[in-house]
Amino acid sequence: MTWFLDHLAQVGGLLVTHAYLAVVPLVVGLALAVPLGWLATRFPRLYTPLITASGLLYTIPSLALFVLMPLVLGLGILNPLNVIVALTLYTVALLVRTVADGLSSVPEQVRQAATAMGIGPVRRFVTVELPLAVPVIAAGLRVAAVSNVSIVSVAALIGIAQLGSLFTDGFARDFLDPIVVGIVACIVLALILDLAIVALARAVTPWLRGGRAG
């Protein structure tokens, strides 16, 4: 506890970086997963290849991807963009399936009614299908958020400072305090992101609130 209080500013700084490295890929990944998920549902032939490819992507060990990224992107090894791109890939891998499943969960009746009323495909996607897919997408987003918070810490091994640095630091010095603080901070960050996603999803799905009535 005294260690934590003594290093409050340092931990705070690491927390902010950690949050930044976890959230930016989450947002960018979602933005990329939506059109990919749409492709997977719109063209059933693409579903299996897209889902398989994204599944395989997720199995690449994060450390390997972090090491590989500078080579692929041509950036310096310490550039945080490497981490952001790698995590974006993981987020996309997790979310393509979720988005596709969310869009498939839209009742066929509703889709047909929309078509029959003269709502064209693009407008239908934006105004009908995507809003109705929000609950499923939000569920996937929660998993991706927690996963990102956890994977970001691995980047400490390639020298990108964030909460994971507390683990490497603690291990190097055989000193437990920073490790415990790092774990607690990661959990708190994951919880905050999770709650934020739940609150946001709730705010944009007012029709799911309030019970059935006669």
Add this chain to the structure above:
Amino acid sequence: MIRFSDVRKTYPDGTVAVDGLTLEAPTGQITVLVGPSGCGKTTSLRMINKMIEPTSGSITVDGRDISGMNADELRRGMGYVIQSGGLFPHRTVLDNIATVPLLLGVPKTQARVSAMELLERMGLSTSLAKRYPNQLSGGQQQRVGVARALAADPPIMLMDEPFSAVDPQVREQLQDEFLRLQGELGKTIVFVTHDIDEAVKLGDQVAVLRVGGTLAQLASPERLLADPADDFVADFLGRDRGYRGLAFAPGGSVPIGPEPTVVLGTSSDAARSVASGAAWLLIVDEAGAPVGWVEPARLGARVERSDLHRGGTVARASGSLRAALDAALSAPSRRGVLTDDAGRLIGTVSAHDVLAAIEGAGGSADGTPASSNGDGAP
């Protein structure tokens, strides 16, 4: 008028959904497509708004071939109602109804005001406007579905089993309201159902389709019941065709006899003297509306509600022979109760007199000879 000319729809796997369909849905009338599942009725309906493209043949709306028309524009001019309404779960009742007017560029406030009026017109409380569809009952959802289809006042309505998902009592109510509304609006309606009773009740003309998508018979409901084109149509129509056909025969010709009555609450002695020995006595309320039959011999001190026998149906004098006959057959006294349109008692009829009227009408609801109207059934 919607016209199908030799329309055929085959799917890549070789299934023939619709085969050589030629059919006209006249302007301002209800055309019902009815048949067992797999008869291509929904496919046919969806070809009208280009949700399905025909493999060959043509469909015209008011003389214009729809194949060259923009699908979305065409659809905005056709109201579409499906089972359970197909409402948007994420939009309020009001926004659901206003969907097409908004697509057509009607200002938001104006669209909402008209949506509110439609809500009332459909017999729904305006307090439902801000609710979401999952907060409504099945019948309410269905009404909102019809309101949404009517919102842009399209001349054509396409309805795909719109009343199938609600319980029988609500269905009948919805059908009655639908007919009343159509009486006011006079839309050109194509209505798909698998329920022959619904087809006969709602259709100005009924197209019976058979599996494989061929037209078995196209005729008015009374003609269909009186003269099925073949065994398939006859089987599909089912039992009691003669009796059901009476629904189309006006009951005006049956002689109505006076019926002695007493008002609810009358003393038993007075009731017995009015009945003068008859086994059953008809009871009315203060307004003169029949409420039920009693057996004078079994009364207590007064005629109470608990004494009433409620087996008898009540027919309107302006109604059909079927209703009059049923009133007679269901009454414990075998005298059928007839009322005016306000529900006040006019008198009673006997089953014998109704049957005499049926025979007097020529034995059939329409006197045309058989086998002249088996369109599409070679």
